[in-house]
Amino acid sequence: MYGVINKSLKEMVIEQFGMERWESVLSRSGVPADSFLSMRSYDDECTYALAHACADELQIPLPDALRAFGAHWVEHTLNNEYSTLVTATGSHLVEFLENLNTLHDKISSTFLDYRPPSFDIDQTNENHVGIMYTSQRQGLTPFVEGLLLALGRRFQQEVEILSVEPQAVTAGEQTYFVLRML
Numbered sequence: 001m002y003g004v005i006n007k008s009l010k011e012m013v014i015e016q017f018g019m020e021r022w023e024s025v026l027s028r029s030g031v032p033a034d035s036f037l038s039m040r041s042y043d044d045e046c047t048y049a050l051a052h053a054c055a056d057e058l059q060i061p062l063p064d065a066l067r068a069f070g071a072h073w074v075e076h077t078l079n080n081e082y083s084t085l086v087t088a089t090g091s092h093l094v095e096f097l098e099n100l101n102t103l104h105d106k107i108s109s110t111f112l113d114y115r116p117p118s119f120d121i122d123q124t125n126e127n128h129v130g131i132m133y134t135s136q137r138q139g140l141t142p143f144v145e146g147l148l149l150a151l152g153r154r155f156q157q158e159v160e161i162l163s164v165e166p167q168a169v170t171a172g173e174q175t176y177f178v179l180r181m182l
């Protein structure tokens with residue numbers, strides 16, 4: 001994945017637990033690079049190794065580490081580095097989610113050959129939104145949970161995730177989420 005993702009994970013560990021903790025995470029992960037160039041693509045294994053090492057070092061389950069990373073990605077990386085793009089993508093949560101594929105498409109001229117996920121939205125009624133997440137990768141559903149809850153906070157729309165339903169697919173991962181607007 002692009003370095004911007006690994007860089008954000010590193011920032012999360014340093015901000016919340018300090019530099020020494022990051023150094024332990026890095027050495028556990030076996031990833032040789034300590035600095036990540038945002039615009040360089042790294043092997044996916046690098047990101048997975050860092051996430052696993054983070055969970056091991058902090059003695060938390062991997063899904064919890066991925067949820068925390070989802071929140072950090074929205075609250076820090078998106079709000080600081082991409083706030084103009086985020087604001088232009090939607091003025092409320094559902095509109096933003098509906099435009100998320102367009103957002104990922106728009107930046108494909110910056111992130112060449114990247115493999116973003118897709119999000120298909122169906123609003124079942126005014127209080128419930130269904131979101132089909134489709135990825136070429138596996139294991140990132142908890143990351144999406146963290147992203148969705150943090151996006152709710154970003155748009156001042158309190159939400160709860162009512163259900164997380166894994167779909168049967170032959171490659172990658174597909175998950176159907178139902179969000180309830182509170």
Ligand code: HEM
Nearest residue numbers: 001002082085107111114115116117135136137140144147
């Ligand atoms: C301006 C905002 C955003 C930028 C610049 C951005 C950029 C990226 C980049 C570079 C990747 C790595 C893909 C690769 O290297 O192949 C990625 C992956 C991903 N993005 Fe975005 N993204 C943005 C917003 C969002 C938002 C708001 C969500 C919320 C749901 C999201 C969900 C994901 C997920 C889940 C992945 C992991 C890859 C996968 O599931 O296969 N992104 N994004």
